[in-house]
Amino acid sequence: MKKVLFILMIMVLSAASYAEGRVEKIVKNKKIRVGTTGDYKPFTYYNGKEYEGYDIEMAKYIAEDLGVEVEFVPTTWKTLIEDLENDKFDIAMGGITRRTDRKLRVELSRPYLVFGKCPIVRKADEGRYTSLEAIDKPGVKVGVNIGGTNEKYADKNIKSAQIIKYEKNLDVPVAVMKGEVDVMISESPEAIHYANEYKELAAPMVGNPLTKGQLGYLIPKGEYDMLNLINFIMDEMELKGVMDELKAKEIR
Known part of the structure; x- marks a missing residue:
């Protein structure tokens, strides 16, 4: 018992x-x-x-x-x-x-x-990168952070441009400003933020993003x-x- x-x-x-x-x-x-x-x-x-x-x-x-x-x-x-x-x-x-x-x-x-995927570019290139076709060309360098959806999007959709990957997401917009890459694959809230924070950057596709x-x-x-x-x-x-x-x- x-x-x-x-x-x-x-x-x-x-x-x-x-x-x-x-x-x-x-x-x-x-x-x-x-x-x-x-x-x-x-x-x-x-x-x-x-x-x-x-x-x-x-x-x-x-x-x-x-x-x-x-x-x-x-x-x-x-x-x-x-x-x-x-x-x-x-x-x-x-x-x-x-x-x-x-x-x-x-x-x-x-x-x-x-939100939607969209590019962050240098202000001087604002009118140049307004579509995926304009971004995905030989000679264009595209920056993304490792491990996120930006990397997945780039791996799936970028066929001709060169993809450069960064461990830290914060390093990618800096790379755009320095000219290390031409385009950062980003998302609309982040793109708006950086375009407002740095006069050197622009977010040309926030009104017409690549994805939703x-x-x-x-x-x-x-x-x-x-x-x-x-x-x-x-x-x-x-x-x-x-x-x-x-x-x-x-x-x-």
């Missing part, structure tokens, strides 16, 4: 432990861990002291709404999903495109921004309570106008 009671007690304790999901752990530990690359303006940028950008402010709001602290965990585009799967953080945020191949491995939040996509957040596979919670908070933020305020402040 004692043996049976002991086994039953172990089963109950195991069940209780198993039932504690990610949301419960976040609330219990009073901390949400946010994985972010810190290299994609205007969504996530590490300035040497702290992270800033649209999704950084979103993360802070979510943490405040939950009554917990936020811990930003550095990651890279190349290891983004692997780090999430290895429990290095609870959610990935920072200008992340919703894609089918990502959906197969993780949960995707509701979208919060529609949506941005969202990544959550570990099967964590439906976490997914529903994040979607609920995002819905509330949109309803209250918080998203519009952040977009006006950060995406410009």
Whole structure:
């Protein structure tokens, strides 16, 4: 009888432990861990002291709404999903495109921004690179960051131009300004940001992008309570106008 009671007690304790999901752990530990690359303006940028950008402010709001602290965990585009799967953080945020191949491995939040692929070029070349055909020519150098959707787009669509790959996304617009590459494959919010920040750069196709996509957040596979919670908070933020305020402040 004692043996049976002991086994039953172990089963109950195991069940209780198993039932504690990610949301419960976040609330219990009073901390949400946010994985972010810190290299994609205007969504996530590490300035040497702290992270800033649209999704950084979103993360802070979510943490405040939950009554917990936020811990930003550095990651890279190349290891983004692997780090999430290895429990290095609870959610990935920072200008992340919703894609089918990502959906197969993780949960995707509701979208919060529609965007498109477009080039960033030198101001002097603004009228030159206004289509994929104009970009994909012999002698043209195209810069992309390794591990993201910009690289995937270039590998699939650039056949004649030379593709030059960079470890850090922040290095690519600098390479355009220096003349190391002629075109950076980017996305419309980032292209607008750099065109406004640097007079040497232009974003000629933001009104007519090469593709259309949506941005969202990544959550570990099967964590439906976490997914529903994040979607609920995002819905509330949109309803209250918080998203519009952040977009006006950060995406410009």
